Amino acid sequence: MSDLAEPQARAGPAAGAEADAGPAVADPGTGTAEQLLAFQRLAWTSLVISVTRRCPLTCSHCITRSGPDVADPLLPPETARRWAAELPALAARGLEHLTFTGGEPVLALDSLALLSEAAAAAGIRNYVVTSGTWGSSDRAAERVVARLPRVDHWDLGYDAFHAETMPRERLARALAALERAGAAYTLRVCRGPDTTANRALLAELAALVGPNGRLMTQPTRALGRAADGDTATDGTGGSGGGALPQRPCVSTGLFLRADGSSGPCCSGLAYEARGRHPFDYGHAEAEGGLLEAWRRWHADPLLRLLRLAGFGALQGWLAEEGLLDGEERFSEDPCEACVALWQAKPAAARRLAARARQPEVQAKLDLLEEALYGDVWTHPDR
Numbered sequence: 001m002s003d004l005a006e007p008q009a010r011a012g013p014a015a016g017a018e019a020d021a022g023p024a025v026a027d028p029g030t031g032t033a034e035q036l037l038a039f040q041r042l043a044w045t046s047l048v049i050s051v052t053r054r055c056p057l058t059c060s061h062c063i064t065r066s067g068p069d070v071a072d073p074l075l076p077p078e079t080a081r082r083w084a085a086e087l088p089a090l091a092a093r094g095l096e097h098l099t100f101t102g103g104e105p106v107l108a109l110d111s112l113a114l115l116s117e118a119a120a121a122a123g124i125r126n127y128v129v130t131s132g133t134w135g136s137s138d139r140a141a142e143r144v145v146a147r148l149p150r151v152d153h154w155d156l157g158y159d160a161f162h163a164e165t166m167p168r169e170r171l172a173r174a175l176a177a178l179e180r181a182g183a184a185y186t187l188r189v190c191r192g193p194d195t196t197a198n199r200a201l202l203a204e205l206a207a208l209v210g211p212n213g214r215l216m217t218q219p220t221r222a223l224g225r226a227a228d229g230d231t232a233t234d235g236t237g238g239s240g241g242g243a244l245p246q247r248p249c250v251s252t253g254l255f256l257r258a259d260g261s262s263g264p265c266c267s268g269l270a271y272e273a274r275g276r277h278p279f280d281y282g283h284a285e286a287e288g289g290l291l292e293a294w295r296r297w298h299a300d301p302l303l304r305l306l307r308l309a310g311f312g313a314l315q316g317w318l319a320e321e322g323l324l325d326g327e328e329r330f331s332e333d334p335c336e337a338c339v340a341l342w343q344a345k346p347a348a349a350r351r352l353a354a355r356a357r358q359p360e361v362q363a364k365l366d367l368l369e370e371a372l373y374g375d376v377w378t379h380p381d382r
Helices: 004-013 033-043 077-091 105-121 138-147 168-181 195-206 290-297 301-309 312-321 334-344 348-356 361-374
Strands: 046-052 097-101 125-130 153-155 185-190 213-218 254-256
Touching: 046 213, 046 290, 077 105, 077 290, 097 105, 105 125, 105 138, 105 301, 138 168, 153 168, 168 185, 168 213, 185 195, 195 213, 254 290, 301 348, 301 361, 312 334, 334 348, 348 361
Parallel strands: 046 097, 046 254, 097 125, 125 153, 153 185, 185 213
Antiparallel strands: none
16 A cells, blocks of 8 residues: 555655665655655545455555455455446546555556456556565566556555565566556655664665666555564654544545445555544445545545544534543544544544535635635536
8 A cells, every 4th residue: 555656656756755776766755745746646636456455475564454365355356347347427527536455456457457458448547566575486477567558657665574474586576577567656655763774774775676667665554564563663653642633634536445345545445444434425336436436535524624634623612512631642643643543433424524514614624725726616517
């Protein structure tokens, strides 16, 4: 799982990049306010599909707890065909970016190929988030890349956590196959707690990145397996703690799971706290299909508040509803705080959602949105 690859790749090296590790190493966590606004705007035109939660790896920092024994399904080709048929209508209503993730999305290669071709045909740029574990041999790597010629950008993750269960040779074969095909890609590295080891690993990985690639670092968040207490993070995902963070939610767009259910993002709430949080936009197989789910995501007043005003905006509401006892401490990281909030206080979901729908709240958000972006975003169907 990852943030959208392309907007970060476009942004260029950020402040704080570890440039001495080889090629320019950007860290999207240290970007500017302008880059944050650009990311939020781009997420408005994006959709993320998790084609499976299965994965050959069991990385200790995996925020989705993916693995080979996960019972969740692979997206079947017949469902992929139905969803592919809806992409032209979504494109006509503003969808510009489609990200495929997992688990390991290449495990559902037939469905992935169907959707990638359909997205490209509809004028939608598409991206794949993968570990590169499919580089078991040169032949295997070539076969995967050849099946997905319409992918615009590949986002690969490898770090000390991946190295626990995946030989680096697999990553090297995957990157080499992408280079031979002329495909654009990003190699994303989650930082571990040892700064010296991080720098050494980045220097080694830099040697694998060719001219079509880019090397980036990102924090390791205490979510999924990394929240179980046996995985050390780099401390930047959720350092400190106290009131809900002022930083905004950075949802990557509507998130669809392989079973057709929906969620608000491909980060903390992709699979955690299901049934406790208020962000459910219907089933992709229900009336209205993907388009209706995407419309509901855009129209969600509580998600809008969190994306514009940050989680700190909820602090007073929780106190007024008697849902804070004064002793609770939340992570400074918005994704970690979001998961913790709904896991600890599922009763808050309905109340906060109702307050966010109030006309006076939406009017204030209109003013904030105009100040930040110059206008108020509206879904094309409204």
